[in-house]
Amino acid sequence: YFRLLSLALIVSCIQMWSCAPSPKKEQADNRRPNVVIIYLDDLGYGDVSAYGATEINTPNMDRLINGGVKFTQGYASSATCTPSRYALLTGVYPWKNKDAKILPGTAPLVIDTAQLTIASMLKSEGYHTGIVGKWHLGLGSGNVDWNQRVSPGPNEVGFDHAHILAATQDRVPTVYIENGHVVGLDPNDPIEVNYRKNFEGEPTGKDNPELVEMKWHHGHNNSIVNGIPRIGYMKGGEAAKWSDIDMADHFLAEAQSYVKAHKEEPFFLYYALQQPHVPRTPHPRFVGSSGMGPRGDVILEADWMIGEFLKTLEEEGLIENTLIVLSSDNGPVLNDGYYDEAVEKLGDHTPWGPLRGGKYSLFEAGTRVPFATYWQGTIQPTVSDALVCQMDLLSSIAALVGSEKRAPDSKELLEVFLGKSEAGREQLVLEATSRTAFRQGDWVMIPPYKGPAVNKQVNIELGNSDEYQLYNLKSDIGQQKNLADSEPERLAAMLADFNKIRGN
């Protein structure tokens, strides 16, 4: 009987194999799902309704989170952007690369072009690979001429297609760059960028307050673009300058057309939204939508963009063949350098949820972020308490597509990301502006660091203390009870493990 059955199976396999090309292709594509990483900028653990926010409603992010694996202990590697993005793409701890720090717009590429990235790994597996949105990993190799092709950049570390903003929305150059070329650049109006000194005769936020429409609070007083004073000086490139209020729609359209252009082949898209990082510039149709001022409005704007993007995947028949990862590069900040009412209009909203700290902080809210994996029809909705880091995606996605490549600090946790196992990491080094802390089991240890306890400009506790700090996150998620004194043996054991990993 079994022989008969297997014979029947073989026969039906052969039949399937030999019939029209479309089922065959479908079958092949089923083994090779598309991969999309939707990455927000400065979105906090408590900024999403699926993570408990009551003052803000994010139905589209909720759809991914509640319909997939919702990680309660999902981490960015770092409490700021560049290092988190470095770790996400390369699977290497960012503190191993001394250049993986918040970068100016003129910084050289911090990823070695020979280094493995999620993009290069998938490319070598036959995927088409694209990035749309924020890059912030440096471009060129020093002294970039923005009027020539800018390289190396995303194309040189595995992305077939790149439509990016170079650094951040608050940093010059305020232009889009596609595959190394500034979009819409008029050769008669060349772009110059400098982070040290202004160009003769150009207005600045500092000297020309009459030209400023969004007031700066700290930093952000160099060149003025669209009434917004930025970090860094820029001259020329008038026709190429982006429109801040249209940026979200712009990136959405680019992400949608990428999907449509590559729907016939397996693709990887890194869709890196700019919200809710400063300057917060909601399109007029979202202004006032949250009642919380621009910060809430751009979160709703981002959520809407994600909804439209998901519609495109549905319309193109790709939603059941696409693994989607949703996360954020670091925790939340209210006043990050502009007067934009983020503090004044916050009301009862808690962007950090139950966590302590925020962006820049070694406390939990710096790095613990919304984190979900969604794959309609394949991943069963579940809540996972497994400890996972964005750095683990490289090796896990490699396992998913049958690649044997693995990155040094990237744990292969495919079963965890598919919601079939809760056996996540046992330990993780967390980073915040070059300081590191150590998570092990339910515990986190923060070694003593000099420096202020609070960054007063942004009003965030940084985690600095003269004392060792040791918290049990299971019983004390808000990190209120320092148990370093009462658990000396645990502290010593964790310190030893931490030093081993850190190479101290």
Ligand code: NG6
């Ligand atoms: C800081 C900026 C802040 C933000 C951050 C980068 C000042 C005073 N502050 O230096 O506004 O741009 O860098 O944010 O300039 S991140 O999310 O890209 O890491």
Ligand code: CA
């Ligand atoms: Ca960020």
